[in-house]
Amino acid sequence: xxxxxxxxxxxxxxxxxxxxxxxxxxxxxxxxxxxxxxxxxxxxxxxxxxxxxxxxxxxxxxxxxxxxxxxxxxxxxxxxxxxxxxxxxxxxxxxxxxxxxxxxxxxxxxxxxxxxxxxxxxxxxxxxxxxxxxxxxxxxxxxxxxxxxxxxxxxxxxxxxxxxxxxxxxxxxxxxxxxxxxxxxxxxxxxxxxxxxxxxxxxxxxxxxxxxxxxxxxxxxxxxxxxxxxxxxxxxxxxxxxxxxxxxxxxxxxxxxxxxxxxxxxxxxxxxxxxxxxxxxxxxxxxxxxxxxxxxxxxxxxxxxxxxxxxx
Ligand code: ADP
Ligand code: MG
Numbered sequence: 001x002x003x004x005x006x007x008x009x010x011x012x013x014x015x016x017x018x019x020x021x022x023x024x025x026x027x028x029x030x031x032x033x034x035x036x037x038x039x040x041x042x043x044x045x046x047x048x049x050x051x052x053x054x055x056x057x058x059x060x061x062x063x064x065x066x067x068x069x070x071x072x073x074x075x076x077x078x079x080x081x082x083x084x085x086x087x088x089x090x091x092x093x094x095x096x097x098x099x100x101x102x103x104x105x106x107x108x109x110x111x112x113x114x115x116x117x118x119x120x121x122x123x124x125x126x127x128x129x130x131x132x133x134x135x136x137x138x139x140x141x142x143x144x145x146x147x148x149x150x151x152x153x154x155x156x157x158x159x160x161x162x163x164x165x166x167x168x169x170x171x172x173x174x175x176x177x178x179x180x181x182x183x184x185x186x187x188x189x190x191x192x193x194x195x196x197x198x199x200x201x202x203x204x205x206x207x208x209x210x211x212x213x214x215x216x217x218x219x220x221x222x223x224x225x226x227x228x229x230x231x232x233x234x235x236x237x238x239x240x241x242x243x244x245x246x247x248x249x250x251x252x253x254x255x256x257x258x259x260x261x262x263x264x265x266x267x268x269x270x271x272x273x274x275x276x277x278x279x280x281x282x283x284x285x286x287x288x289x290x291x292x293x294x295x296x297x298x299x300x301x302x303x304x305x306x307x308x309x310x311x312x
Pocket of ligand 2: 045046047166167180
């Protein structure tokens with residue numbers, strides 16, 4: 001009798017493990033069943049997604065947990081690939097300043113799965129900030145936490161590409177988490193930027209110059225967007241002082257107008273100087289995030305140190 005090779009035994013064993021795992025689908029905590037999901041209320045929506053609060057209540061006695069469920073607004077095949085990627089990315093992330101993936105539900109209708117994540121009761125910074133009289137120290141703590149999440153994201157070589165107050169979620173008065181990885185892209189080792197070819201509406205007021213001019217997204221362009229996010233936080237997302245969410249950049253003309261504005265100074269920067277006199281240290285830090293040359297912008301790591309120093 002021939003003795004089986006180590007490989008064969010290993011393959012057999014792996015097969016057994018997979019079979020035994022598949023035999024117990026109900027114990028997989030990342031599988032959410034539609035019949036236990038009770039809709040509570042609409043939480044918000046962005047460009048592609050719609051987020052709803054559900055109570056996941058298998059015991060059917062109201063003791064379940066509240067979860068946020070994100071679905072595509074329309075699941076056409078064009079956005080489906082990106083949606084699958086968004087789920088995969090969130091699933092792979094684990095950090096105290098990044099919203100936590102909980103699982104998926106495949107039964108809710110439509111061809112796309114729904115993403116189940118932890119529910120952050122205070123919504124996005126855009127919902128939260130205008131309603132509170134937040135002190136500068138607390139604003140800077142939020143800013144620092146965003147940087148912490150970003151250091152982690154960059155360690156995995158991801159560019160977020162949509163860092164903005166609307167995509168930062170609030171757990172409580174002293175904890176925020178980055179959400180919405182819908183535009184996130186991976187940058188392969190050895191490369192510096194990701195080049196996109198996307199028409200249509202984009203959050204251009206959060207975009208760095210090189211994003212608008214050459215479609216180049218990098219760790220440094222996330223720093224620029226962070227500068228705008230910091231501006232939003234310090235103006236407490238006051239509508240009057242906030243840039244418009246999206247702008248059509250299909251037309252060449254619009255792109256040029258936008259670039260001109262940004263080249264002149266940056267929209268948020270303009271507002272800062274004219275309507276919103278800043279603490280000098282914070283003002284300088286923002287200016288650095290908006291350096292025309294990407295290499296001159298600070299890193300998220302160095303921003304954390306600066307925030308720590310200012311908050312002392
Ligand atoms: P989109 O990709 O369409 O922009 P987002 O993931 O940014 O979708 O979610 C849209 C809005 O829904 C957010 O701005 C926020 O107000 C709300 N939201 C998203 N996720 C959560 C969550 N986990 N808990 C509470 N509110 C959330
Ligand atoms: Mg969003």
